[in-house]
Amino acid sequence: MRHHLRVMVTAAAISAGMSMFGSTPLGAQSGAHPSIFLTRAEGQQVRARAATAPLLGRTLTQAKATVEAAMRAPIETPPPGEAGGYSHERHKQNYREMQLAGMLYTITGDRRYASWVGRVLEQYAGMYPALGPHPLSKNQAPGRLFHQSLNEANWLVAVSIAYDCVYDALTPAQRTRIERDVLRSMADWLSVRQAKEFDRIHNHGTWAVAAVGMLGFVLNDSAYVNRALYGTKGDRSGGFLRQLDELFSPDGWYMEGPYYVRYALLPFFQFAEAVQRGRPAVRIYAYRDSILKKALFAAVNSAFPNGVFPPINDASRTMAVDAPEVITAVDLAYARYGADRNLLAVAQQQGSVLLSAAGAAVATDLAASRTPPVLAWRSVEYTDGANGQRGGHGVLRAGQGPQATMLLLKYGVHGEGHGHFDKLHFSLFDNGREVIPDYGFARWINIEPKTGGRYLPENDSWAMQTIAHNTVVVDERTQSDFVEKESEKLSGERHFFEVQSPSVQAVSAFAKGYWPGVTAQRTMLLLRDRRLPNPIVVDLFRVVSETEHQYDFPIHYRGQLIATNVGYQFFGSQRSALGSRFGYEHLWKEAAGRSDSTVRVTWLDGSRYYTVSTAAAPGTEVIYARTGAKDSLFNLIVEPMYLLRRRGTTQLFASVIEPHGFFSESLERSEQARPLVTGIRVLASDAEGSVVELTGPRGLRWQVSVTHGAASRTAARTVRNAGSSFTFTGNVQVTGLEPLP
C-alpha cells in the first residue's frame, strides 16, 4: 500500500518539499486494474475521507444520485444525430455517467455499478461497428458517434477511466467484445484513420492523444501509449510531449487563451496522471520545467476575481474556474505539485472536488482550514508564443477576494482560428463586475435555434473585429485588414511590466505592423492613492505615424450613461449605422459631439460609478454608439460604447479611469456620482516619453511619466514640449501620489 499513501500525505508535507513526481510510481503497477486514475486502495480512501471532508462527501453524494438515476433509466445508444441534438447529448451523458459509475464501483465496491457499465458498453459494441463517418460533419474531422472526432475523443477519455475501473468485474468474453468492437476501433479511428488530426498541435490533438494513450495504459498496449506520447510517426513530430512543447509559452500561457485552455486542461492533466502512474520514468509532471503546473496557474491566475475567465478571443463570458475540467486540473496539481493556498481558494470557489486521492487531499485540507482561504493572486505577466518571445498578457491586480480590481492588457499572438484582431485591447474588472468588457464570442452555445449553437456570422463580422474591443482603430479598418494569416505573422511586443510597488503598477506594450505606417504603444497603470477609496487606471495610448490617419479610441461599457461634459446631438427619431464594414456596420450611431477640451464620460454599473476622462486634443469627436445594427437574427447582445475620434499623425490618448461613489436603487442612496480626478493634461509627449498631469480636490496632483524609448529601469529620460522639458528615470514614474499606509 506504500505507493498509494504518497498522494494522501497532508498538503503541509507536500509543500515541505516532498516531491510528488519522483521515481516512485503512484497508482498500481503496469497491468493492474484500475490504475490510470484511481486504484482500489485510493477508492477506499475516498470513501473513508468523505465522512470528514464535507466537500468530498457532497461530491460523492451527488455522484451517487446521478448514477442511481441513470441506472434506473433505460440504456440508450441512439443512432448518430446532429450537434446539440438528442443523440449527441445522450452519448455525452452516457460517457459522463459511465465514468462516474466506474469510479463509484472502485470507491464503494458495489458491483451494480460495474455491471451497469458493462451493459452500456456491450450495447455500444452492438452498434458501433456498423457506423461509418458521421454524415453531418462540416469542415471537421468526423467521428462516428458524433459529428466531429473531438467528441469521440471526449467519449474515449471518460470511458477509458470507466473501463479501467470495471475491468476486473467483466467476463473475458465481454472484454474481448468491448475492446474489439468499440474501444480499439475508436482508438484506431482517432489515431490511424485520422492520423493527421491526431498529430495536430492543437487542443483537438490533445484530446485524441489523451484518449488513445489512456486506453493504451488500460489495455497495457504500448503501441497506443507510444503513439500518444510521441505521435503517429514515433518521432515526436506529433504527440503529447510536442504539444506540451508548443502549445504553451514558457510561462504556461496557452496560445488560444483561458477559455480554450480550460477545455484542454482535462486531457492534459488526466493523461499526465495516467503517464505518471504508468510510465513514471517520463517524469511528465516535471516535463519542460513543470509546464503543466504553469499552464494551470496561468489559467486560474488570469481569471477575474469572481472566477470567470476573461473572454478574450472566441470565448464565453461566463466560463469559470468551477468548470469540471478546471476542478480536475486544480486537484491533480494540488496533489502533484504541492499544496498552494490560492489553489485551495479556487477549490472553494469550485465547490466540488475529484472523486480521487487528489480530490480527497484538497477536500481534507479545506476542511482543516481554520478560515476560508481568500484568493490573493498577485499581478503577473505571461509571455506568449512557444518561445516566450511573442508578446504577452499583463495582469495588474489590486485588492483581494472577489471584489478585487483587475486590469488585463493583451499583447500576445493572434491565437489561430479563435483569435481576435484586438492587439492592445484591455479589460477592466472592478467591484465584482467586468466593467470595461470584452465582447467574447458571438455564439449562443448549444442553443439549437441559434444556428445549432455554433458560431454565428456575427462572430466574424463583429466579435473578432478591432472595434469590438477596447483598442484604437486606425482609419476604421480592423488590424491586419482582418486577414488572419497576416495577423498570425505578428504579435504584440512587450515593453515593460513593473509591479514592485503596490501603489504604482504598470504594463506597456507595442503593436507594430497591424496597420501600414502606424505603430501603437499602450501603457496602463494601476495606481493606489490613500486619498481615493478605489484603484485608479491611467491609460496612455500613443499612435505614431508620419501620415495623417483617423484614430478611433473606443470604450465599451455596461450599465447606464449618467453624465458627460461634452455637448452632443442625439439622433432621436432616425438613426444610422456608424459604418459599413469592419464591425462598424453593427453599431448604431446614437449621438455625436465635438470638444477641444477634456472629455469626461460617467456611467453607472452595479453599485459604482465609473468615469473616463481623456485629455484634450483639438477637434476631438465623441460618438456614442450601441450594438445591434445589421443584426437581422437578433444574434448580438445590445450594449453601449463610445469612442473618441481624432484625425492626425502622431497622437496620444491620455485617459484616467476612476471608479467612484455608490448607488443602490433599493436603498435609494447615491453617493459621489461625480469623479474626484477631474483634471487630466498632457504636459509633454515625444518619442522619448509622455508626461501627464492629473488633478483633483484637496491638492491631489499626480505627474505620470512613461517612456516610449528603449525599456530601462535606470535610464534618464527627457521629454520636451514647445516651451519646457521634463526629466525622469526609468520606464515609469509617478510623483505626487500618497501611497497606501
Place this chain on the structure above:
Amino acid sequence: MRHHLRVMVTAAAISAGMSMFGSTPLGAQSGAHPSIFLTRAEGQQVRARAATAPLLGRTLTQAKATVEAAMRAPIETPPPGEAGGYSHERHKQNYREMQLAGMLYTITGDRRYASWVGRVLEQYAGMYPALGPHPLSKNQAPGRLFHQSLNEANWLVAVSIAYDCVYDALTPAQRTRIERDVLRSMADWLSVRQAKEFDRIHNHGTWAVAAVGMLGFVLNDSAYVNRALYGTKGDRSGGFLRQLDELFSPDGWYMEGPYYVRYALLPFFQFAEAVQRGRPAVRIYAYRDSILKKALFAAVNSAFPNGVFPPINDASRTMAVDAPEVITAVDLAYARYGADRNLLAVAQQQGSVLLSAAGAAVATDLAASRTPPVLAWRSVEYTDGANGQRGGHGVLRAGQGPQATMLLLKYGVHGEGHGHFDKLHFSLFDNGREVIPDYGFARWINIEPKTGGRYLPENDSWAMQTIAHNTVVVDERTQSDFVEKESEKLSGERHFFEVQSPSVQAVSAFAKGYWPGVTAQRTMLLLRDRRLPNPIVVDLFRVVSETEHQYDFPIHYRGQLIATNVGYQFFGSQRSALGSRFGYEHLWKEAAGRSDSTVRVTWLDGSRYYTVSTAAAPGTEVIYARTGAKDSLFNLIVEPMYLLRRRGTTQLFASVIEPHGFFSESLERSEQARPLVTGIRVLASDAEGSVVELTGPRGLRWQVSVTHGAASRTAARTVRNAGSSFTFTGNVQVTGLEPLP
C-alpha cells in the same frame, strides 16, 4: 413590569388568541419616558435577547457600529441645500443616527449615547429658528431644513423617538430650548402653517400627522395628539383615522401601490404603536377591522417571490421587503396581530429586525424555528378604492419560495399623481426574475447628475404611457388620452377571480371608458399540467368595438430573442422611431413582419426560455421594438419589446405563455429551447365567451373556455361560431388538463 411582558410572550401564545391590542396598555404610562416605541424595561429585554437571537444580536451590533462612528465624527447641521445634495443627506443621516443613538441609550443605559443626542439637538436649536421656508422648493410644500416638508416630517418622526429615549438624561434647560426652538417649532410648521398639507389624505399627510402626534405623546401634549388623530379642525375631516379610512381599500390595498405603501408603512405603524401605548382606548390596531394588518399583508403578499415589490405605477424596480419601513411594519404586526409563519419568512428575507420588543419577538421565534420558514403566499385578490368597489389587483401564484411563479393583473384605480395609464396590464415573475416586466418609473433616484435624482421628463413621456405596459393600446393613443383626471374618474372592473383549483387559477377584469367606443376584457389563467414542468399562462384579451380601430398588443421582455416563426424585415442600417407621441416616440422600430397564422416568439431570460404563442388572425403585423428613441439624455433603460398590431372591430388576442427548458452558458448546456405548447386556436368567440384550444406533444390538448357575460359560477354558457357551438358552465372551464398529482 406586567405590561411590558405582554409583548414578549412567545409567538405561539400570541397566535393562540392572546389579543395584543386589548384594554391593557403596552409601554409606559402617560408622561413617563421613554414610552412611544420602547420602554426602559423593553430596552433591557432587547439587550438580554440579543445574546440568544442572532438576528437581533447582529442588528444591535450594526447599530452600535453606526452610532459609534457618528459620535466620533464632528456634529454637522449645515445650512439647507438642494435635494440629494450634501446638506440634505447630512440632515437625513443625523435623524437616523439620533434615533439609533436614543434607542441604544435605552437599550444599554450608556449615557454617552444620550448626551450625544442632546448635543446634536442643541446644535439644531441654534440654527433652526433662523430658517425660513426652504428656497429651493418646487411645487412642494417647503420644509425649512429640507426642500419639502415631507422630509421635515421624516426628521421629526425619528427625532420624536430619539428625544423620548433621551428625555430623562437631558437637563430641564436643554429640554426647554430643544422643544421650543426645534421640536414644537417644526410641529407647528407642519400642522399650523401647512395645515392643508397636514389634513391631506395622502402619504405626505400620514408622515405629518405621525410626526406631530408622536411628538405630542412625548411632550404629553394632547393638542398635538388630537390634531394628529382627528385633523386640524378636530372633526376627522383630516388626520390619522381619516387616512386609515380612505387610503386603503377594505382589503388593505393602498391606492398608490406597493412602492408607496412601503414608504407609508413606517409612519402608519410607528404612530399606531405610539397611539396604542398612549391612548389604548382608541384600539388603533383593531381600527377598521384591523386595517393596518391588512395593509401590511397586502404589501408583502403582493411582492414578487424574491421580495421585490412589483414596480406598478411610479415605482422603483428593486424596492423590496427588506426596506427599513417594511421591517418596522412586519415586526410590529407580528407582535401586535399574532405570530404568522409567512411574516417570519419575510423577516428572514429582511435579515434585520427592530431594536424593540417586537423585533426581539421576531428574532426569538426565528431562532427557535427548526427549519427556515418558507414563503408560501397564496393567490389573492385585492379590491381597490376606499369602498372596495373600484376594481382591484389579482395575484396568481404557483409554487413556493423564491423560485415560485407569480402573475399580477392590474385593474384598480388610477393611483393619483403617481398612477400610470396601464389598465389591464400584467407582470409575470418566474424562476427568480420579472420575466414580463413593468418599466416602473423613469427616475434615477437620488443620482444628482440625473436632474437631481427627481422624476425625469421620460416618466411622463414613456413610463406612464400605456405602450410602456403589457396591455393593449387602441389607435396608438394612451388610455384616457393621458389625462389624469379623466383616468381618475374610472377604474377597472373585476369580473371574476377563481383560485380554488391549484391546476386552474383565473382572474378576469374589464376596462371600460378608457377609449371612446372600445371596451376591453382580459382573462388570465395560470395552469398546471403534470406533463409540463412549469406553470403555463393563458391570456385572452378581448377588445369590443363597433367601429374599426388599430389594436397594439405589446409584450415587454428582457434577455435575448431566440426564435420566431414569422418572417420579418430587419431595419439594419437605418431605423426610425415607431411613432411620435404617447410613448411610441421612445421606441425604435427594429423589425416588422406580417402573419395570418399563429405568431410565436421565444426569448431567453436567465436560465429559462419563454415562448408567447398568439392565435392567428388575418393580417397581423408583428413589430419588434426597443426603447431608447428620443432619449437625448440617455435617461431610459434600453429594453426590447414586441407587439402584434391588428385593425378591426371586436378582436380577441388569445395567447399562451410557456416557460420552458434550461440554458447555462457557463455549463454550455441548453435543453428544450423550443416550446411544448405549439398550437393555439380560437374555436369560438362571441359576447357570451371565448373558447380556445391549445395543443402540444403526447396528446396534450386543452380546451379553455371563459365567459364574457355576467359572472356566475353556475350559469350555463353557449359560445357560437359560424359552424358550431360550445357549451360550458361557470366563468372558466379547462378540459384536457392532467392536474398535478
